[in-house]
Amino acid sequence: MKPTRITSWHISCGSDTERSLRESIFSIANGYIGTRGFRPDERGKHAAWRSTFISGFYEYIRPGITDLVNQPDFSAMALRLNGEDTESMHVFDFTQSLDMSCGLLEWSFFLESRDGLRTKIKMEKFISMANRHIAALRISVMPVNWSGSLYLETGIDASVQNLPISDNQLHNNIEFVQMWNIPEIKPIDGGAVLTAKTFPSHRQVTMAYVLNADENAALTTDDYSVTSVLETTLKCGTCWQAEKLVAVACFRDGDSENIARSELELIRHESFDALLDRSKKAWGRLWETSDVVLEGDETWQGGVRYIIFQLLQAAPRHDPHASIGARGLTHGRYKGCYFWDTEIYMLPMFTMTQPEIAKNLLLYRYNTLPDAVKSAKNFSAKGARYSWMASDTGFEQCETWDTGCCEIHVTADIAFAFGKYTASTGDDQFLCCYGTELYIQTARYWVDRFNYSAKEDRYHLLFVKGPDEYCGVTSNDFYTVSMARQNLRLAIDAVSEMKQRWPEEWQDLSSRLSFNDNEIAVWQNIIDKSVLTFDEKRGLWLQDVTFEYMEPLDIKKEKDGDKPLYLRIGYDRLQRYQVLKQPAVLMYMALCPEDFSKDEIETAWNYYEPKTLHDSTLSFGIHALVASRLGKTPEAVRYFEKSLFLDLFDLMNNTGHEGIHMASLGASWQALIFGFGGLSHDGEYFKVVSRLPEQIHAMRYRFFFKGHPYEAEIKQGDDPIIRELT
């Protein structure tokens, strides 16, 4: 078991081993700035691991391909006690902990020098949820058995680098990229302002800071950094403190230097505690609607709060031109790109509990619709084709041919999320202003992407890759065809609704899109005549046209714990085994259970679940959800625990070097609320049923439906109670 301790509002770790895992787990963010949870005075193996990110701040590393930029570091410090660097001192009684109620990260430990001098240290840090530009650190130092000198260096360090990570999971990263030009540094009273620009696009960031302590610090600079150097004398048994306040702004905000300076000016005389209090209030407002209260198991309660906490802090609330990367702001994995993970895995929590954030995330897709139209053109297709991996533009960031070219369901996934958002929020204006246009343009892509066979009067979807990425490029993939049909249906319904309810807006839109009413008939045709394979005898929906030609594999024999099988079996071989990396038919059934009889879902479960390797972290939560709905509660609990504790207990052995798996968090939430918590809706009415496992004695969660807030309370053995809140 990993050393993480979980209580209802706190995550903590009582050992300073497993550094990279702690750095991931204790990542903190406010949807704008994010930093990994590295101990400030541990200056790290290399500058690419000491990561600080800004949402949506990408830069090109080669033509067309961006990386999420590793920002200048404002957290690091060098600390010398009686002349000895703390980084090399013996550490004991170490605790790193996170208070999820307010996002406060804390390191508390004792140091012992070579000469036996012992010192109690506390370091605290938060990134303000009240003001996205602000972060603060506090250091407390108390000599236990000595008096003598303290030397502290801290400032802003732009000598960080990027380590762009190939989307080919078998490639090693070998190349560091220097993204920052030599910054401009200006001293200010008590601190400094550093403004740096990236190469090649001159994208600018400014970080301004003050170091507040009783003593004055001297300022030193070198090419890439500015540092406040403070020296003082410590008295045995007396606690010394300093506070560092930081303001961050970037080109995405406007004049970054002006903004960072003003934001710092506003708070420079405030205390760490006062600022934290304001951030805590902002967190409180988020928790008010997003918290899920569980009775029964404190570890579950803390784990559930952790997934909500991580999702909330990853979501850009201020900026409809950014989304949530596959690892949020916790790691540069996948070059920080946005996948279907956002719309299909993470979005439901936001749609149900923070609809304004959900809307923002969807607007990112709407705002990149012009790029998706251009992307379609690049693929010689009509309409809009969303990219498998996107960054600050909508253009394809995936460099692996089979996924980038063939895993096209993402376009339908986005339309689906738009549909779910409108259906549950009742935000019709959104449909009118954004949704319809997106549905029409994406529907046009599907028209182009299906091949009509005149001989059969059927539409085939050739050469696609479904969500089970272990299957080769195949045809008529169940998930993709089904989701494309949903996309087409949404388009048909939206056009009809526009015509009735917003005739003027429809006039504008249809003329702008050169819409032709004949298009609707083609959409309906594809819905009716596209090909899914159903085995009547077994009552089984087949994943695609090739699945049953493949060789069976004894998973138990081949799979070694939780290690992905692709590390042991080459892809060309793996794609021809009857195994799944993650759910495909069951994935669609998880999203649209209403399309199937319980028997169909059960048959699919019995067929696919034993063949699924769960080599993607996107797998567990979805299986938990489906199992819960099927009444397979023990399986649901088993899968839920895998999903819930995936990062906290490092179940895939990659949380440290890959960051927090955002989609898995979202899937855990769906399993909890849509599965155990039994929430569902058909776009008109919602419903709550109780499917609590024995681990949960009672559960309380809030959600919005059609703009109204509700609270569901479910107790073992009782009927759910729903309250409309006012």
Place this chain on the structure above:
Amino acid sequence: MKPTRITSWHISCGSDTERSLRESIFSIANGYIGTRGFRPDERGKHAAWRSTFISGFYEYIRPGITDLVNQPDFSAMALRLNGEDTESMHVFDFTQSLDMSCGLLEWSFFLESRDGLRTKIKMEKFISMANRHIAALRISVMPVNWSGSLYLETGIDASVQNLPISDNQLHNNIEFVQMWNIPEIKPIDGGAVLTAKTFPSHRQVTMAYVLNADENAALTTDDYSVTSVLETTLKCGTCWQAEKLVAVACFRDGDSENIARSELELIRHESFDALLDRSKKAWGRLWETSDVVLEGDETWQGGVRYIIFQLLQAAPRHDPHASIGARGLTHGRYKGCYFWDTEIYMLPMFTMTQPEIAKNLLLYRYNTLPDAVKSAKNFSAKGARYSWMASDTGFEQCETWDTGCCEIHVTADIAFAFGKYTASTGDDQFLCCYGTELYIQTARYWVDRFNYSAKEDRYHLLFVKGPDEYCGVTSNDFYTVSMARQNLRLAIDAVSEMKQRWPEEWQDLSSRLSFNDNEIAVWQNIIDKSVLTFDEKRGLWLQDVTFEYMEPLDIKKEKDGDKPLYLRIGYDRLQRYQVLKQPAVLMYMALCPEDFSKDEIETAWNYYEPKTLHDSTLSFGIHALVASRLGKTPEAVRYFEKSLFLDLFDLMNNTGHEGIHMASLGASWQALIFGFGGLSHDGEYFKVVSRLPEQIHAMRYRFFFKGHPYEAEIKQGDDPIIRELT
């Protein structure tokens, strides 16, 4: 029409425009050294275009991926007449010509200076076919209307770079790579020796030269080059000459410095003419068996000699660890890699007319069999899997997923070429020592690569890409399945023959390969139960399982001249049109016409030929061959001319910037000899029939069969005459 003039033994060009095209067409080589045909005193836009290659000399440009190294340049010179650089002078009466009987390349032209001083220049160069280490240049300068100074600089220049070319045809090359470390330079009497090593593997080349002239030259060096500087006074109307003799050796030969020095020492006092004479004799021996004499059309005659000339000079005759790249030694395109092009397109000419060279080329594949076994392991497959692109090792150099991972027919292609070689040469020792092992190991790969469907008792080949690269990744591709069956048959036959004829060797081999007699039954099973799709009603062999689901395309409307359609239509769209890039079913029918009735071939022709875009240079010659056999002589002639003059007339507009298309040369030869010249054999007897088009009044060619030399003479209207030569 391009400016190339073709006579029976000469290729010439009367204009100094189209520089890069001329550089490709006039590439000369001896199977070891190759240089592009750049005019020595034109120093080029950049050092990556001034290309000199050594067969098999690759270096890593990133982990696992090599580039054919651009060698130090021994050809370049700077020439100043009366103080003015010739590079900037006005050129007139320019002719660049190639004598194919001896490989002599010549530039002859007049220069006019700014002041009206006119000078006649001749530059000559050859790379010796008599001694692979030797090349020679001669420069002749005659002032027409002036007397005055001449200044000549020439030496060895290692300041060249590589420009590695992505195998993704849509990527631009953007990155120059410096491969050479600072060389070691040693002066010798009349010249110098330059030894350079590549980064990172320290692969060494040595070039030693002397500049022979009446005057003494001074030697100057800088970091990367050594230069002889010669100054003299020219007299109006008198021709001045200098000769430069060069010896080249590299790490593949052993101690390169010692070898280059010794080889130069042996010839340093010889004249250009004497060395050329020796090379011409060596060329004469090659022409003796490889020449094809045509009566009727001198352009065809010269064109045919050109394809033979280019194939002969590209083939490494000295080294069973190298093969012929897709562009020979004429360009770094495809990083100089070896493809199926060698075995399927080029090899027949060698097998029939230079069996020793053919054997050498096949030995390259045998020698990389251990790499193919490791590659199979990397793909979690058994046996041996040859790479789509190979260089000095057999490891995959292709970085494009769909071809590198899925275009697996190359393994069967290599086995097929082994079979053809043994069948026509009767070289049974080759079967015993090399062939059987390769057949068994490759057969084992196929066993692993086919998927057995117990339900149907059939073997499916899933997720492959056939030779028609415009089709997506599909299943049961006709060409690949058919060639795999051939591979398996070769293995079955070889095992049976080994058991009968070489029981001892078989004992050794079968124990070394842990061969089990049960394997044979599986091979036979796959031959019998693998899936090809035949439409009984139409009598049509279908390309794969998806072809008929695709959308038809009006090629005439879409295709713009000879420009490949992938430049206009994105791949994802293109792969779903019913069009072919190059032959697939017809390709197999071209290789194994005996497997089909004439009706089947004709039906396939009528179906596929109109759908074929010929966007690969591998297409024309094969269509010419099939058309000729079908008696469609006008079509055959049309395709043959496209193939024959593809490079000389730059029909694809890419010969200049991509080099000579070696596979197309080989296909032209097959169309000529197997098509018009009517040669075929069944492994026991050969047969010659006449299918001469009207353009050929008579034709004479030689070939070997079962070790005996024959000459075929075919005249319009007469029966072919076959002579066994002694």
